[in-house]
Amino acid sequence: MxxxxxxxxxxxxxxxxxxxxxxxxxxxxxxxxxxxxxxxxxxPSKKVLEAIEKYAKIANRYPDQGFKVREKIAEINGLPGIENVMLGNGSSEVFDNIFRCLLEPGDEVIQHTPCFGIYKLRCNILGGKLVSVPMIYKDKQLLFDADAIIKAITPKTKIIVIANPNNPTGNFIDKKDFIKVAETGVPLISDEAYIEFAGLSKSNVDLVKKYKNVIITRTLSKCYGLAGLRFGYALGDKDVIAQISAALIPWNVGTISMWAALTAFEDTxxxxxxxxxxxxxxxxxxxxxxxxxxxxxxxxxxxxxxxxxxxxxxxxxxxxxxxxxxxxxxxxxxxxxxxxxxxxxxxxxxxxxxxxxxxxxxxxxx
Ligand SMILES: Cc1ncc(COP(=O)(O)O)c(C=O)c1O
The missing domain is CATH 3.90.1150.10 (Aspartate Aminotransferase, domain 1)
Known part of the structure; x- marks a missing residue:
């Protein structure tokens, strides 16, 4: 046996x-x-706390697929509609969903280091191979290196992930460098966990209309201050969002989280x-x-x-x-x-x- x-x-x-x-x-x-x-x-703000209380009272009910909150997210980001938005239990789950749809054992994920640890964790559990491309250390600055990222691409590369702004370095990649990487056609995630501190004008979300391979990830854990609630989302082309949404765990985002999130989006x-x-x-x-x-x-x-x-x-x-x-x-x-x-x-x-x-x-x- x-x-x-x-x-x-x-x-x-x-x-x-x-x-x-x-x-x-x-x-x-x-x-x-x-x-x-x-x-x-x-x-959390008073309005968000009120939403949490209101929906806690009907926690006996299953959530829907988040029609209202996805509509709001699409509107804030200038995208056509809910077909461009996938919800996750924190953006960590969003990465997991994307990775599960793209990676087979032996496939490669490119990350730009130093960076957040979740990409490595999700890659490892799927048998992927993590390829870490270091940022350039020069004149006491840590700089993005689009050319090195592009050079690291092989036929096995399935995902490139760049945090924008990056954690822990705190800086943004130049848009033209991000576009250079997007033009390779490899699925490219712009992890925008912290984008709201600088404002959405710094986002790469406009690029999803031109580059089908670009996916934006966001979270309410940071500027919105709702880390314990677990709410994140992905933005992308409707075909890509439809495909990665196929891997969603049913009811992955609870009623309380999605309505609290909607309130947080409205509480500008x-x-x-x-x-x-x-x-x-x-x-x-x-x-x-x-x-x-x-x-x-x-x-x-x-x-x-x-x-x-x-x-x-x-x-x-x-x-x-x-x-x-x-x-x-x-x-x-x-x-x-x-x-x-x-x-x-x-x-x-x-x-x-x-x-x-x-x-x-x-x-x-x-
Ligand atoms: C760059 C980056 N992305 C994503 C996350 C994950 O956020 P969450 O899973 O809470 O949405 C973090 C958390 O520290 C982060 O630093």
Missing amino acids: KSVEEYFVPWVKGIPMYVSGHIDLAWKQPELHRMMSNENPNP QALQERADFNNQQIEYYEQELKDIKGLDIYHSYGNYILFDGTDAGKTGKDALDFALKRGYIMRAQSPMYGRDGWFRITIGSADENKMAVKIIRDFFAQ
Whole structure:
């Protein structure tokens, strides 16, 4: 008799469950300040809370396929209609859906590093091969490298994913470079998780009308501040959306989430306030920390900032340990480009940011 292990497909064998240690720690110790997962420090708006309560009362009912909210999303993005919009339980599920429709074991996914970890996770579980193309490190900047991405394409490449703006580097790819990659015809995802902080005018969504291979992904976890609700979506050509929607798990987005999401889209003032607050706080960090010798600050269009303290002789790991001792969870960034001083922080509340500035200043003063 075969052992049960032998029944598993070879490419999932031994892959552990994804565990977000820092998030688990923050829930276990709620007194810690969560400056590590690019959450929004502001709670949901009053209108969103009312929608949550209203639909919680009919949680005995199954949701529909999200007609109203998809219509709203299409309208906001200048697309014809619901046929251009697919909903997901967070954008993480949207990636999973797209990847399942495009990847066979052995197929390749190109990502531009450093970047968000979900692409790797979804690729691995499907037996795909992850191809990481590094950004260019030059003059203390991290730059997108469209030519290197294009060079990495092989007959097995099924997906290219570029976060715009990128996490953790915080910058946007030039539109002309994005178009250069789109022109290869390979399915190209523009991960726009943070786009609302800079505004939708920076989006690549206009390109889905011209390039059928371009898919936009979005989430309500960041600027809208609804990470715990789990709501994301994909935008694309109607044929592409129809095909990837075939892999949807029925009722993947719950009634409460989709109606809360609709309210959040309608509550444009709450969104603007969150974007404005965040962008002011980014400036605040830059102003308060710019005189620290040897600390490189990467300007961010998201709700996080990447720092590099290598030239001050500091390591990112020591920065994290120092902050944690003071009750602040910041985020590690592994050594890259021969430098080990990287760390990232998420914008917190005004008080948290003041304290984080103090912690960083104290750390570099020792
Ligand atoms: C670049 C990027 N994309 C997507 C996500 C995932 O967001 P969610 O699954 O909450 O929609 C994140 C979360 O940190 C991210 O940084």
